[in-house]
Amino acid sequence: MFKYLSGANLTVSLRYNLFNTLNSSVFSPICNLKKLQVTYNEIVNVDVIGLRTTEYLDLSNNNIYAIPNFCKTSDESFVPHLKYLSLAYNAIRTINKESFKCLNSLKDLIMDGNRFRRLDNNIFALLHNLRKLAMGVNQQLKQIAPFAFNSSSLQVLHLYSNHFQYSESKFKKKRFNPRTIFQTIPNLTELDLSQNYMNDYDIVQELFSSTRNIQKLTLISSFISAIPEEILRSMPNIKSLNLQGNEIELWDKSLFENLPSMRELYLGGNNIHVINETSFPASLLKSLEVLELSGNQYRCTCEIKWFLDTIRMTNLSTKMQKKWPSRYTCYYPEHLRFTRLADYFPTIAECNSLNIVYLIIITGCSSVLILLFCVIMTFKCQINFKNALYLFRLKQRIKHGYYRLESSDDFEYDAFVVYCDADRLWVHGVLLKQLEHCNLNICVHLRDFDAGDTIINNIGNYMAKSWKIIVVLSNNFAKSEWCQWEIDLVQERRRRQGKEVLILIMYQQIDSKHMITPLKTLLDTTPYLSYKEGFGEYLFWNAVIKDINKPLNIPPTSIF
Template structure:
């Protein structure tokens, strides 16, 4: 049976010297299951702790808080505990720690100061981790001299020039005699041509590791390529609205068959444009959108100005929407929250079913939050591409797209536009 919760005083035994809390798969990153500060607080004389096959916290501070009361610890086993790094203060207040086993984790590196002033450690096991390189900053030379056993086997070592120091040190010192499983389980994993070559057989020279070393060129090329990708992605994210506008206009000009609104406009239409919007967005509609459209010679239906007095609002909306050739929908959070606007969206959807989706232009005045998004709006947005505008050239592209969307024939592709002030 595996534990799922540890009470604060579960390990309340000042005389306890050895604790094996193994193979529980206990998730110490779920802080509701235990208290990091008190879990080992009442074990001041503990000398041996084995926590194999549990999930230690990813937060380094929590791990340090758990182990900090164990000042007399001599042997610590944290095998297969999902560790990916070692905190800088890991050895603080551990003056008697003799054996540390971290086998089967995902540790790839540690800070160069980690082992400074560590004099008690004699056995260190990091077998089967993710260590690629060992260099002169990995371990102090004094520590390497005092260690009795060091297990670095079954790590995916890179046989590149950055590893030259380590392989040279193995040949000129007695360290290889302290390495567990040396040399059979110390093999290259990179580059491909040296894969499974033993470290003992990897012999880089000053000549092969000169500035013209192809490995350095490859690494430099990869880093430069990564930089270019990041730069391109950054530019795209910053300019994606303008790019979207430009792509839309390109396709619009390729497909447009006629420029004039009147060429497609049956005589029964009294208005070129009917605008659907909510009262909270009226300032932008009345002062900005209306002026732009009418400056293009378009006849625009706005409810506050054109609806017939004495008629019901529902009748007015249906009548004047049917009198208009195109419908422009101004969307925002306020629009999404308005029941009247949602009812008008249903009419817009019906208009599209009868006359095609090119009978409308969608303008996203302000991005709609997911909590305000309705199924009708979501359907409308998913089935209609939209463009965006920022500043400068983007502003010109935005209005070009709006006017082109209103004037295009029903055979042209649909358009939705995002307006960003």
């Protein structure tokens, strides 16, 4: 096919086709194939035998479920010159240290948008020249081993949009270790942790204790309400800090001191009300090239006069990019809401000391009235206070003696599918495809059971690892003795955890002659969904997905 291109130095793009297999031996005649893009196809299987000269390989947006084999022998690579590899937006679930063996020249590895549940220790340790690693949009990620990112060469790490919880509770469950997660990346200069949960002050402070060489830190929409004082002191070389879309209102006046390298600061879309002379050191305002403060809830009072005067008398507005003045508006008081800050001119007369005295008097009187009100309410609502105290003590006891299953995070799989083998084509071709497209981790016996163990043990073990049980009902199911035995296990799970744990799907109406008593009892006591192809199918899948995500109404269980 490519024999007439044997002497060319080529870039080949095969995007937006319907290939399901990539047999790269067809590219062997091309002696200097430097760049190959086979994106937006339906590729499942990949071989890289014919890509010896390739430096750039993009296989993103396919259906690849396993890392391709890059090793010709134990020491020789099929792709010795490969520097860039993208396997983003595929269906890869697991990676290990051997996955990237024989990629000695690789510098950029893009793994966004896959289905990893956990990242083990040292999985990138064999990539001695790795410079950039992107592992974002992996929303099934539940566990990161202490030394998962161990790499002396890594400089850029993107872990955005994983919705990973960097919290004390997850640390106690050993889902990650804030002390070591970045400790073994000594040359890390750029880190993106946007759209994760980082609202635990102490954990955030510990997380960045070993990132001394960071120059660019991005934490967009990460639920941060307070910036730890030590976070920037551990990053003396930081040039760009992006905290847009968080819940920050105030910070210590010393936070931004002694940052001579800082050139870009993004604090837009937070809850900042006032910018005054203590917000930023004068040296920082002078050295910054970008200061992004748009989309905050500014109070148009005398408190903001310094900020407005500084913008009008200096070149500060040129550092606000193109969002000044349109995206800088008043939020308070009500009569000035949505007024542009550029159109607000507080006068000296409005902001003199007399107004401050009035404010102090009003505040004092208000405090006395509030205190008086509290005293009166204390006498009138003694019973309510006693009830509140009882509830608080009860919660404390529950906290120390009981636990409740919180969510599917406590399980390895979102759902376990019970079905008859005769219905396998529909289960694997339709059901699994729909659910896994919605980032749900589904367990089916044909793919996930442990080899060598008995089928009975496998069923028991993997049902226990699953948050919900999906039962696919049909005539084939009702006639199967094996499926009837599984119904007994399903009923036992229902007795222990309630009917919400089961999702019954009537794939095919069951004839009365095949309706056994346990199955009829199950259908009489548990709501079920009926599948019908075509009209209404969208509503059916919506109902199934909502059922899987619906919490279990389990009573508290004693741990003693």
